[in-house]
Amino acid sequence: MPPDLLDQLHATFGFAAFRGVQDRVVGRVLAGQSTLAVMPTGAGKSLTYQLPSVILPGTCVVISPLIALMHDQLRAAAANGIRAASLTSADSEEAREQAIDAFRSGQLDLLYAAPERASQGHFRELLSKAQVSLFAIDEAHCVSEWGHDFRPDYRLLRPLMDAFPAVPRLALTATADAHTRADILTQLGIAEDGMIVAGFDRPNIRYAIRHRDNPVRQLTALMAEQPGPGIVYAPTRRKVEELAEKLAVATGRTVLPYHAGLDAGVRASNQAAFVASEDMVMVATVAFGMGIDKPDVRFVAHAGIPKSIEGYYQETGRAGRDGDPALALMLWGADDFARARQRLDEVEEHRRAGERARLDALAALVETGGCRRALLLRHFGEDPPQSCGNCDNCLEAPGIVDATQLAQKLLSAVYRTGQSFGLGHIEKVLTGTADARVSQRGHDQLSVFGIVTSDEAPLLRPLARALQARGSLLPTEHGGLALGHDAREILKGDTPVMIALAPRRETVRKARRDRSGGVNPLGDPLFEALRTLRRDLALEAGVPPYVIFHDSTLREMAESRPASLAALGGIGGVGARKLEAYGEAFVALIRQH
Numbered sequence: 357m358p359p360d361l362l363d364q365l366h367a368t369f370g371f372a373a374f375r376g377v378q379d380r381v382v383g384r385v386l387a388g389q390s391t392l393a394v395m396p397t398g399a400g401k402s403l404t405y406q407l408p409s410v411i412l413p414g415t416c417v418v419i420s421p422l423i424a425l426m427h428d429q430l431r432a433a434a435a436n437g438i439r440a441a442s443l444t445s446a447d448s449e450e451a452r453e454q455a456i457d458a459f460r461s462g463q464l465d466l467l468y469a470a471p472e473r474a475s476q477g478h479f480r481e482l483l484s485k486a487q488v489s490l491f492a493i494d495e496a497h498c499v500s501e502w503g504h505d506f507r508p509d510y511r512l513l514r515p516l517m518d519a520f521p522a523v524p525r526l527a528l529t530a531t532a533d534a535h536t537r538a539d540i541l542t543q544l545g546i547a548e549d550g551m552i553v554a555g556f557d558r559p560n561i562r563y564a565i566r567h568r569d570n571p572v573r574q575l576t577a578l579m580a581e582q583p584g585p586g587i588v589y590a591p592t593r594r595k596v597e598e599l600a601e602k603l604a605v606a607t608g609r610t611v612l613p614y615h616a617g618l619d620a621g622v623r624a625s626n627q628a629a630f631v632a633s634e635d636m637v638m639v640a641t642v643a644f645g646m647g648i649d650k651p652d653v654r655f656v657a658h659a660g661i662p663k664s665i666e667g668y669y670q671e672t673g674r675a676g677r678d679g680d681p682a683l684a685l686m687l688w689g690a691d692d693f694a695r696a697r698q699r700l701d702e703v704e705e706h707r708r709a710g711e712r713a714r715l716d717a718l719a720a721l722v723e724t725g726g727c728r729r730a731l732l733l734r735h736f737g738e739d740p741p742q743s744c745g746n747c748d749n750c751l752e753a754p755g756i757v758d759a760t761q762l763a764q765k766l767l768s769a770v771y772r773t774g775q776s777f778g779l780g781h782i783e784k785v786l787t788g789t790a791d792a793r794v795s796q797r798g799h800d801q802l803s804v805f806g807i808v809t810s811d812e813a814p815l816l817r818p819l820a821r822a823l824q825a826r827g828s829l830l831p832t833e834h835g836g837l838a839l840g841h842d843a844r845e846i847l848k849g850d851t852p853v854m855i856a857l858a859p860r861r862e863t864v865r866k867a868r869r870d871r872s873g874g875v876n877p878l879g880d881p882l883f884e885a886l887r888t889l890r891r892d893l894a895l896e897a898g899v900p901p902y903v904i905f906h907d908s909t910l911r912e913m914a915e916s917r918p919a920s921l922a923a924l925g926g927i928g929g930v931g932a933r934k935l936e937a938y939g940e941a942f943v944a945l946i947r948q949h
Contacts, residue, residue: 361386361411368410368436370909370931375400377554381526382407385490390525390546392496394537395554397530397673402429402649405492405526409465410438414487418468420494421507424627426468428649433466435903437933440466443473460485471498475512480519488523491516493544496527497666500539501707505667514545530673531666534737556669556736560676561684563728564748565721566858567821568687571599571659576606578685584654585633589642589671591660591692593617599659600639607637614640631900634887642671651678651902657685661692664714665721665735678906688722690824694831719825725749725756725856748858755857759819760846762812763828763853766819767843769804770829773797775838779820782837787813815855822855882949883914889945893938904938905929917946 361382365371374382377395381404384391395401409416420426423444433440441455441464458464459482473479491513493499499510517525527544541548566574575588588603590596593615604611610633612626630638631650642662656675662668668686676682696715703711717735724731729744743750769782784791785799788806799805808816823829823840830840845851887901887910894901909929918924921939925932930939 364411365407367932368407368438369403370925370927370929370934372928377552378404380552384550384552385524385526386411388522388524390550392527392529392537392540392544392546392551393554394529394532394552396556396558397670398558398651398677398679399530399554401494401528401530402432404528405490406433406436406438406466408490412489414462414489415459415464415467416490416492417474417483417488418466418492418494419471419474419513420468421471421498421510422495423470425494425649426470428631430468431899431903432649435899435934435937436931438465439463440468442468443479444468444470456482462486471507471509471513474516475509480516483516483520488520491520491523491525493525493527494529496529496540496544497532497536499527499543500532500536511543514543518545531670533666533735556733556738557729557740558673558676559744559746560679561672561682562746562748562751563672563684563732565686565688565728566748567818568659568689571687572602572606574685574687575599575603575657575659578655578657578683579603579607579609579637582655582683583635585630585635585650585652586637586655586657587653587671587674588637588639588657588659589662590639591642593641595659596639596641603637603639610636612636612638614638616641632894634891634901642667649677650674650900651906652680653677653682654680655683655685657687659687661686661688661696661718661722663696665717665732666714668718668721669732669736678902678908680907686722688825690821691831693719693825693827697827697830716826719827723822723825723856725754725854749856752859754859757815757855757857758852759815759822759855760849760853762808762815762819763823763846764849765804765807765812766816766823767828767839767847769802770837771839771847772802772804773799776832776834776836778835779817779837783813783816786816815857818857819853819855822853828853880914882917882946883910885945885949886910886913886942889941893941905934913942913946917949918943919947 362373365374376399377393378400381391381393385404385408393401393404405416405418423446426442426444430440430442441458443452443455455467459467469479493513498505498507499513500506517523525544525546527540527546529540532540537551541551579586588599590599596613596615600611600613612629614623614626626638630636634652653675656672662671672684675684700708700711721728721731727743727750728747730740730742733740765786766782769786773782773785781793784794785802785805786808790800794800820829827840828843828846830838832838842851846853890901890904890910894904906929909927912927916927918927921935921943924930924939924943925935
C-alpha cells in the first residue's frame with residue numbers, strides 16, 4: 357500500500373490502516389478498474405468511494421435508493437472535509453441549483469442522486485458538463501430480479517454509465533448470494549474478475565430467535581438489557597404504532613413510530629430524533645427500510661419474520677456498525693409463515709419458486725437447533741465453523757428432539773378430521789379429550805383418538821409451529837390446518853422431523869445477564885464528560901453526536917488521555933478536519949481530568 361495513500365486515509369478519516377478488503381477495492385478504483393464489492397454492513401463500504409473521491413480529479417457520482425442514507429452520508433462527509441452535495445426530491449430548489457453549479461465548476465468530490473433521477477436524460481446531460489471520476493452504485497442488489505429488493509430503475513443505470521466508458525464503476529452491496537452477484541455483474545457491465553467478496557460475518561452481533569408469546573413483555577426485557585439506541589421492526593403500520601405506544605409506557609424510554617403512512621413532517625422529525633439520540637428506540641415497518649447510517653445502534657429486534665434471510669441480514673446489520681457488541685432478536689410465530697406462504701400465490705409465477713426457496717431458508721433459520729450464524733453464513737456461500745459462540749443456540753444449546761413419529765400422528769389427525777380444524781381441536785382428538793364438539797363430529801371414534809401420551813402432549817404446539825414454518829402444515833381459509841408440500845413424505849417415513857426446544861426461560865435470562873454489560877466504561881467521569889462535550893458540540897453544529905466522534909474514539913481518549921493536539925491526532929477516528937474543528941475543546945477537557 358503506497359504510504360501517501362495511507363497518509364490520505366489518516367488525514368481524511370483519522371484511520372491508520374484500512375479494514376478488511378477496503379484496500380483492495382480502493383486500489384482497483386484508483387487504477388480505473390470496475391468492481392463489485394460485496395462487504396458486510398459496517399465494513400466501511402462508503403470509504404471505498406469517498407477516499408478516491410478526494411484523490412481523483414473530478415466528481416464521484418453516487419447512486420443510492422435511500423434519501424435518508426444520502427443525507428446521513430452528506431453530514432459525515434462534510435465533517436471529514438469532503439465536498440459533497442445531493443440531487444434529491446427532498447432538497448430545496450435552491451439547494452439543487454447550488455449542487456448543479458458546484459458540480460459544473462468542479463467544486464464537488466461527491467454528488468449523490470437517486471436511481472429514478474440518475475436514469476433520466478437530463479441527468480446524463482448534466483454529467484457531460486464536467487469531469488466524472490467514478491460511478492458508485494450503492495445497494496447494488498436492487499439491480500437484480502434475484503435480489504431481495506429489486507428496483508426497476510436500477511436496470512436503467514447501465515445506459516447512463518455506458519455513455520461514459522472511461523469512468524470506472526463501483527457496485528456495492530452487503531446482501532447478495534452467488535446468483536444475485538452474477539446478475540449484478542451482468543446488469544452493470546462489470547467483468548467477473550472485478551468481484552471482491554468480503555466475509556459476511558458480523559461477529560459483534562449476537563443472534564437470538566424466540567417464539568413470540570408476549571411481544572411487549574419480550575421487547576421490554578430486551579430494552580432493559582440494552583440501554584442504547586435500538587430499532588424494532590414490526591410487520592404492519594398498525595403494529596408499529598401499537599408497539600411504539602406500549603413500549604414507551606412499559607419502559608419509560610423515548611419510543612417513536614416510523615412508517616410510510618405517517619405525515620412526512622412527523623417521519624422526518626422522528627428520524628432526526630433517533631439519529632441524534634443516544635438511547636432512543638424506533639419502531640418501524642420492515643418494508644419501509646430505515647436507510648440510516650447510525651453506528652451506535654445496540655439492538656435490532658423483529659416483532660415478526662422478515663421477508664427473507666437477505667432481508668434479515670441487511671436489517672440486523674444496522675446494529676453494531678461501530679464494531680461494539682450488539683444484539684439481533686427475532687420474535688416469530690407460526691402465523692407469520694402461514695401469511696407469507698399465502699402471499700406466494702400473489703407473486704408472479706416465474707418468481708414464485710425463488711420466493712418459496714427464500715421462505716424455506718428463513719424457516720430453517722428459525723427452527724435450527726444448531727448455530728444460527730453458521731446457517732446464515734452458509735446461505736451466502738461461506739464455510740463457517742460449526743459453532744460461533746455468540747448466538748442463542750451456541751450460548752445455551754437447545755434440546756433436539758426426534759419428533760418424526762409425533763409428526764406422523766399430528767398429520768394423520770389433521771387428515772382424518774378433514775383438514776378443516778384448528779390445532780386446539782386436533783390436540784383434543786390426539787390426547788383423547790372428548791368434548792361436545794369432538795363427539796358431535798364422531799372424531800372420538802377415529803383411530804387417532806387418544807394416541808398421544810401425556811409425555812408427548814407438551815410437544816404438540818412447538819411441533820405444529822415447526823411444521824407450519826416449514827410448510828408441512830398450511831392454514832385453511834377458515835382457520836383450520838391442512839397438509840402441506842412434504843406432509844405425505846413425513847407420513848410415509850421418508851422425511852424425518854427434528855425440532856429444537858428452547859432452554860427454560862430462566863436459564864436464558866441468566867445467560868443474558870452473565871454475558872451482557874455495557875460496551876462503554878461504566879462510572880468513568882472522563883468518558884461521561886467527553887460524551888457530554890460531544891453532545892453539546894453536535895447540538896451546536898446541528899449534527900448527530902456520532903458525526904463528531906464515535907464512542908470507540910471517546911473510549912480511546914478516556915484511556916490514553918492525550919494532552920496535546922498532536923497526541924489527539926494519533927487516536928483512531930480523529931482526522932485532520934475534526935482535529936482542527938474540535939481538537940482544542942477535547943484536549944482542554946482531558947487536561948481538566
